[in-house]
Amino acid sequence: MTALTLSTSAAAALRADAVVVGVSKAAKGGPRLAPGAESVDAAYDGKLASTLETLGATGAEGELTKLPSPAGVKAAVVVAVGLGEAPEDGAGFDPEVLRKAAGTAARALSGAKKAAFALPAADAADVEAVAVGALLGAYAFTAYQADSGKGPLGEVAVVGAKPRDKAHKAAAERAAAVAEEVNRARDLVNTPPNDLNPKAFAAAVQAAGREYGLKVEVLDEKALVKGGYGGIMGVGQGSATPPRLVRVAYSHAKATRTLAFVGKGITYDSGGISLKPPGHNETMKCDMSGAAAVFAAVVAAAKLGLAVNVTGWLALAENMPGGGATRPGDVLRMYSGKTVEVLNTDAEGRLVLADALARASEEAPDAIVDVATLTGAMVLALGDGRFGIMANDDGFRTAVHTAALAEGEDSWPMPLPQQLRKTFDSPTADIANMGVRPGGGLIAGLFLREFVGEGITWAHLDIAGPAFNEGGPFGYTPKGGTGTAVRTLVALARQTADGDLL
Template sequence: MTALTLSTAGAATLRADALVVGVAKSGKTLVVAPGAEAVDKAFDGRLAAVLETLGASGAEGEATKLPAPAGLKAPVVLAVGLGAAPEDGESFGAETLRRAAGTAARTLTGSKKAAFALPIATAEDAGAIAEGALLGAYAYTAYQDGKDAKKPLAEVALLGAKPRDKAHKAAAERSQAIAEEINRARDLINQPPNDLTPAAFAAVAQAAGKEHGLKVQVLDEKALTKGGFGGILGVGNGSVNPPRLVRIAYTHPKAEKTLALVGKGITYDSGGISLKPAGHNETMKCDMSGAAAVFSAVVAASRLGLEVNVTGWLALAENMPSGSATRPGDVLRMYSGKTVEVLNTDAEGRLVLADAITKASEEHPDAIVDVATLTGAMVLALGDRTFGIMANDDDYRTAIHEIAEEVGEQSWPMPLPADLRKTMDSPTADMANMGVRMGGGLVAGLFLQEFVGEGITWAHLDIAGPAFHEGAPYGYTPKGGTGSSVRTLVKLAERTAAGEL
């Protein structure tokens, strides 16, 4: 785990493996960003000129290493691009700083300590740099030989932040808690499915409950059968690893509202009898990303002491083909009592979520938000970096979209067209788990809406695109599990605690 310190030392005097500074584009000119004045002075005011000679342009995502001159305690200077320099009096923006810090932390993999002298004008800037650096320093090495594994940056020293300033200290502590919980979610997503079974995931939640004073309840296959959770059981029937429904709850004595979060937790998705084609199975350990995000968001709410009750529901199952697996054409009786004809066993996420949403509704929360890697259709619609938002309340959908943009997560509001609902009509059951193919992400949202308790505000986040990154790392985003939506959920909880929602 990467350590974070707020240092009062100057950039020229702090001992570290590297000094991180920012550079930006001002027209056609490269300029050194605020915070790096002492470093520029050590270069006799020619840092920008030297970097230009080395080919640096100041573009976002760019990182340039160069030897430090005499006068600096660190042997290396790392210049990261911040893009276009802002107008006078304006800051670079939290997401720009977050990504630059992430780029620097990734570049310095293997280093013991790096001093970040990026521009800090506000406590928000300090928090963004801290968050980006801690997220960028992430590496999943649990299954690699210790000798060969790349060790992440061990310590981040934040220069320019004020450790005695309450706002700066609070921003850094908040960022550290959130980054560590996002990295917890990433660890779960990256864990091989032969080790992260539904029971193993439930055990992780129980351990976190003891550590953070959370109330955890686990329904095993016997309890699920007794309770009539036909959706979760129907999905898990084909696996030797039985399903679980986990309730993990954080409560605050001064809380006036309750937020229920529901996460899809398919620890491995083969597609079941409707088997996925070759080339589509290799990353399906990530189909529990929604449950990982919900779990981490509840723990983060506890660590931050938010004055709101946050309950997480983790709908955990492994979707496998076998002689006992649910078949296309089978009818499941859901926990709500509704019957669902299963036309495609690879549309399983909505089945486990439906049972969990119904159960969450029984506690009459002020709002329910479910999170899921639900449909390939959403990836086709929005790409692999943006999640879709659907809701039964337009204002709530807008608020979540604005929150996501504020914390640096790309999202887009999506409709729930009533005319698509009829495409899920079934001649055999109350409804089918599939409708028309076109607009499949919206059909899935309409299916889930059927199970939301009357009068409860509800939103659905389809994170199928950004939950798992298969390309090269960028900014603070690693290859593999990303922890998508954790920041949005935490900020949503904060806004709910503040009475703004």
Template sequence: MTSLTLSTSSAASLRADAVVVGVFKGPKGPKPAPGADAVDSAFDGRLAATLEILGASGGEGEVTKLPSPAGVKSPVVVVVGLGEAPADGAPVDAEALRKAAGCAARALAGARKAAFALPAAEAAEVEAVATGALLGAYAFTAYQAEGGKTPLGEVAVVGAKPRDKAHKAAAERAEAVAAEVNRARDLINTPPNDLTPTAFADAAKAAAKEFGLAVEVLDEKALAKGGYGGILGVGRGSATPPRLVRIGYTHANATRTLAFVGKGITYDSGGISLKPPGHNETMKCDMSGAAAVFAAVVASARLGLEVNVTGWLALAENMPGGNATRPGDVLRMYSGKTVEVLNTDAEGRLVLADALARASEEAPDAIVDVATLTGAMVLALGDGRFGIMSNDDDFRTRVHAAALAEGEDSWPMPLPKQLRKTFDSPTADIANMGVRQGGGLVAGLFLKEFVGDGITWAHLDIAGPAFHEGAPFGYTPKGGTGTAVRTLVSLARQTADGELL
């Protein structure tokens, strides 16, 4: 992984392969941002004019590489756009800094070291620059032959103070969170022939050993004995059996407990209700919710947050084998409810239902589940944002605010009571499908049925942003994105600080 250092050296005097500076988009062309002064001076105050001649404007995502003038020890200057300048006295937007640093880090793939002289006077700015750079430097190369470009080796945040407690803590948070987002990305990008439910469970056990976490893995025999009909029903068609993993971090002084529940379908063919051509190629990403939950628990441990965090990973492979669950079958869930399966491609809600019911038994202060659950949510909100549903409007608002503060685009969604009757079943207690209109909301209402009475709960449907098929942008790579990790860690931090619950 790319390493991180803080430096009080001048951007012009620091030895690196490149120095990164920012510019704002001004009414009269690009304008150097704080941190760029030394480099601008080396250009005799003509950095903005040089950029304007080259057609640069300072817009978000814009990257311009220049040979360094005399007085700058790095051979290359990378200028990255920050977008519109903030109002006088206002801080630079954290997400703009994250995106700019991510763009620069991607542009410097293969370099050994880069000095990031973006605005970093305050701890929040240090964290934003460091996080964006570390996320932007990510590359998944495990299955590629040697000889390709390697990620940027080292990020030095210029202007940050290594001896300042706030700056040091900000850097530590950035390192821990970025490492865990990238862990989630690695899992999502791993081919499904290698990341089976058993392999995913083994990864959780290895991390638990490394970070001192409690871990319990229920195999197919334990699932059958425990009555986990949802998880077993989804996994029946696969040669690789399902797993339910409980991974927990506890703090000696914690008084609050959060439970995170993640959908972990390591490959989703749709089962007997087979997906049509063109919809199968990226279905290795259907375990993104479990990856986010796993990574968030580890990040909480790395940060030593004063909160108890339990992660539940509901892992299965949804395949159309001879023993697969059929449309019309009835499953008896862990909660005791029976569910008529009308569509085997609505499988995520089945594994989550068992995990939610099991998590509820421990009476946490709140449960948050994360899942690539419905195409309907993508149709409603697009690829770039996830939907948030909850049985508590105030909690939904706080989760939404936490996500936006972390730069994770999202939108609060309702749970209309009138949709509940649409998944009534004449055979079982409920069906796993309701009306198509508002399908993402129907799925949320289904999950709500399995949350314990009196427990605050939120559901994040990350089907849109979990896997990015287009060109990289900002700090977002092609492939797995690690969406929701930062939101979950923020919720854990706020709970530790007594601000969330």
């Protein structure tokens, strides 16, 4: 993990491999230096902006320019990163702009031992944004590469932050804890499915439980059969590696509220008997991204000592077309007692989540949030870059959406149209696991709602789009697993602890 430090020194005076400064796009004229770059600009005799303009820099968001340092700057290289349009006089930069800029610079500095980030850091919120962006941007997954080349950036020093200021110190601690857990989720998503099966995932949770004082309970296949978890067993029975249901809980002595997070953990999804077509299998190790996010969020809550009880439920299974696999037309008896006719075995995520939601409801939490790479329909509706939010309470849906946007996680509120409910009626069972194709993401949400306990506030995050980045890296987002939803879940836990949510 990249180290994080705070520094009150002038950027030019810090010993580092590189110093990062911000450049905004002015309405008229060339690029404009952002606050934080003053000492570096002085070393250029006040000509840093004009030098950057000569090199073609405009200050556009995500633009990056490297140039050698002059005498007076102890770092060998100056890295200017674009912040986009300059804010109006007196206004600060949006936190997400700072996160993305810091992430862009950190990615460009892989292999460096230390970089000083002299981006605008007027207050604790700015400090946290710069730190989170840099730590996430520095991420690299190299566990399976014999010669990975350059390693990640070794240390991030946030210039302008005050190590002795309580607000700045707390911001840095939050940034470090949250970024580390986002990167934990990324590691899990990127791990090949031959190494991360349900049993191995459960073992990873047990190890973290011992390290952070979390209570962990693992139900193996025998316990799942005995307990009547027909959804989880139905999905996992075609695999040589049996499923697991993991409960991981953090509690605080002063907590008055409890949140339950439920994550879809399909460690590999072949589609089962309803086999996926060629070209759709290669990234299906990412189908456990929801469980990874839930696991990481619970650990983050423990690291931060939040005054809220947080219970994570990880529904872990491998969806394979083995000889014992569930067939289209089979009927499963779920943990809740309802029966489900399986019309498509590739609509498996809702089956494992249904059992976990019903079990989580028995503990009567104040709210449940489930997270899942659930439907391709949601990707078609919202694209790759944002997740959909559904809920049984409009106010809670709005609160989740607001929290997600504040953390830089693009999302959009989606409805649960009651008229679609009848489309997954079954003549054989209580309900079917499929309805009509149009609005498929909404139908999946309606299906899940059937298994939430009466009177419990619930939200569903369909993260199928942003959970795995198949394109090139950008900002603080790497190629591969992204750790989507971790920051939103942690924000919800923090707001609940502060009494601002429930």
